[in-house]
Amino acid sequence: MDIQGLPGRLLAELGPAIASGELPEGAVLRIEELEARFGVSRTVVRDAVRVLESMRLVESRRRVGITVQPKSGWDVFDPLVIRWRLAGSDRAAQLRSLGSLRAAVEPAAAALAARHASPDHCRELSALAVELTVTARAADLTAFLRHDIAFHATVLRASGNEMFAHLGETVGAVLTGRTEHDLMPHQPEPYAVQLHREVAEAICAADPGHAERAMRTIVLGALEELDATLGHPADHGAPKRSGLA
Amino acid sequence: MDIQGLPGRLLAELGPAIASGELPEGAVLRIEELEARFGVSRTVVRDAVRVLESMRLVESRRRVGITVQPKSGWDVFDPLVIRWRLAGSDRAAQLRSLGSLRAAVEPAAAALAARHASPDHCRELSALAVELTVTARAADLTAFLRHDIAFHATVLRASGNEMFAHLGETVGAVLTGRTEHDLMPHQPEPYAVQLHREVAEAICAADPGHAERAMRTIVLGALEELDATLGHPADHGAPKRSGLA
DNA sequence: TCAACCCAAAGGTATGACCTATTCAAGCCA
DNA sequence: TGGCTTGAATAGGTCATACCTTTGGGTTGA
Structure with a gap:
């Protein structure tokens, strides 16, 4: 780049x-x-x-x-700085920071998306939710990751907020890094996949509350998983079943 | 700079x-x-x-x-880009984007702060809450603004998340811009001031839930105010009394 | 002891030359 | 006629060098 x-x-x-x-x-x-x-x-x-x-x-x-x-x-929001830190020894701290950021932003983005999403966005999300379901069942981690990234990026874009939208790339980097290092389960958790479907449905149904809750569950689950793999377990609030973002 | x-x-x-x-x-x-x-x-x-x-x-x-x-x-998170946009014709869009971002991040930051805040942070927040109360009663808008900015920056810093912390500067720019252009009420709303006190107290009392709720009320109020002054009234969810961040 | 002063070090800016990737168009081949 | 090749003009990319300006630190003198 x-x-x-x-x-x-x-x-x-x-x-x-x-x-x-x-x-x-x-x-x-x-x-x-x-x-x-x-x-x-x-x-x-x-x-x-x-x-x-x-x-x-x-x-x-x-x-x-x-x-x-x-x-x-440091200008911690600069994409290059983020990438460099993710590649280096600051990796853990950077992932944790990004995790909290995601936990804060993505639910809000999902809620906004439920209000502003265009039919196109809706179609895209629905299609991606299907892909996630299929690739998860087939245990095709590579394809799953690709669609997972696209899903979250689309939600962020559909929020209509340019700043949220720009986090799509960053979230993608986080998700990629996760499958690369923190060895993922061989098959994505079915519950997590269902949550993604719920997000897509809620957004298409213009149900901000539901979209927000489902997304929060996803992203808090990811945070817990992160803390588990990185060692330091700090509590983040609402206890939830482990999800997968 | x-x-x-x-x-x-x-x-x-x-x-x-x-x-x-x-x-x-x-x-x-x-x-x-x-x-x-x-x-x-x-x-x-x-x-x-x-x-x-x-x-x-x-x-x-x-x-x-x-x-x-x-x-x-655009690299929308770059501090310079933000400042330039705030100064130009994109002002409204930028304020709205930042408003949503604040609405997402600051409540989360307050919750985190309630968990990680050091005694120093706590003291600082309490002192700032007092200053806000005093300067609000005295209708000293300049001093109020200064302390308001410091308050929000401190909460963000106290969250222990470097990325949140870096948003302090940006939030400051937003708040400054608001008093400069959208003519503020001659005296800050007492309810808003009280909410700031609540945030400080909840953080010092290590009550994440309360801190998060109070902060959310503040920042959603600010968002509503923003939409009111900028014209386009998009709904943001939970209806609240108009606050002041 | 402390202040003002001076010098050297290292970045900042200015030039002018040359290299190289790109684009557009003229010209060639099918 | 139409598409492809080729070539020259253009504007950025890089280099080398010289000189200016700031500034840290040491020196000198009161």
Whole structure:
């Protein structure tokens, strides 16, 4: 996605290094050093640094160099930062943060979708719900994941809120990461699949309350699962049966 | 914040121009043209363009130039993009999006805060609640706003979720914008102030349910108020008394 | 001891040249 | 005639270098 161009090469190297803590807070880089290390000109280095700076990952100051900023300043919503953190040692913390975010946003998105969804969205959701059912029964995890991602993205898009819609990509990254690492059950839980169907139906039936509740159950289930696999079990409120998002 | 340096000057000019639609989707800029227009070198132009590109506001292609991208691609969570949109003609849409986001996130944050808040956070919230009460009674809108922003930011921070915490700045921008434009009542509503007190108390008492409900009332009230001032009245679910966030 | 001052280090900006991917169109082959 | 190939013009991408400006820190003098 951003591996195009020489600055992209630097970004692909420096971003993950910073996000993973390999380059810790306070670490200092110098333009000259990066020029030599990557065999590129100052122009390219500046380009890359400028982008890192716009994400608040580093700060460039005269007479000092390029300093890695404290984690608390990161632009945590930047898609690249999210991806880099998911790929590195911050993975667990990032997943937990995203989990809470999903738990907050997706139910609200489902409720909004139940009010604003177009017939097209509705058709799409219904079709995806069917696909989920089928691929789950067939234990085709790859296809299931693909449709799961599409389902959640569609709900977010159908909410009519541009900010929610943009979380679709991020949620996709989370779901992908989950099947990759936290080994999923060989067959998605039937209850979770049914919840997805309920969400789709409620949205098509313009029933915000039901859509919201079903989605909340899904996403809280995912949160619990997350805490289980990541170890640290913090309570999140309403106890529910383990679901699958 | 980013008015430092020559690239910052370009950003401060081009960003708002794009965000407000003054430079519509598909508009093409050329480096050479920008060099002349701002009297800067290619280096500076490239720097600025690179940043706009990382926000997905523009795309730079050879033989074509720098093309303004469709709004659907904007990195809507970027703080600068948010600020630029709030300042321009997209103001209403941006406020509505942010309103829904707040409605989703802040109650969840309050609930989390009730679980994880440190004694320091608790003290801070209590103090801010007092300040809100006092300044509201004194009808000191400026001070009230300042404390209101601090209150919400503190709740978000106390949630222990880094992503929530980062929304504090954005929420602040929304609240500021509200008092600036949608003329607020000369004296903040007493009921809203009380709700803030309840949130603080519930968080300090480690009562997630109460904290979440009170915060939801606040933020839904704000949403209703928003719809009222912005015209388009979409229903958001649970009917509540008009609050004030 | 502390202040003002000066110098060197490192990023910021300016140029100008050259490379390269793209597009559009002219021209060729079926 | 129509589609494909090819070639040149265009505009961004990269490079190398020189010079400016800020700033941290050491030095000097009161």
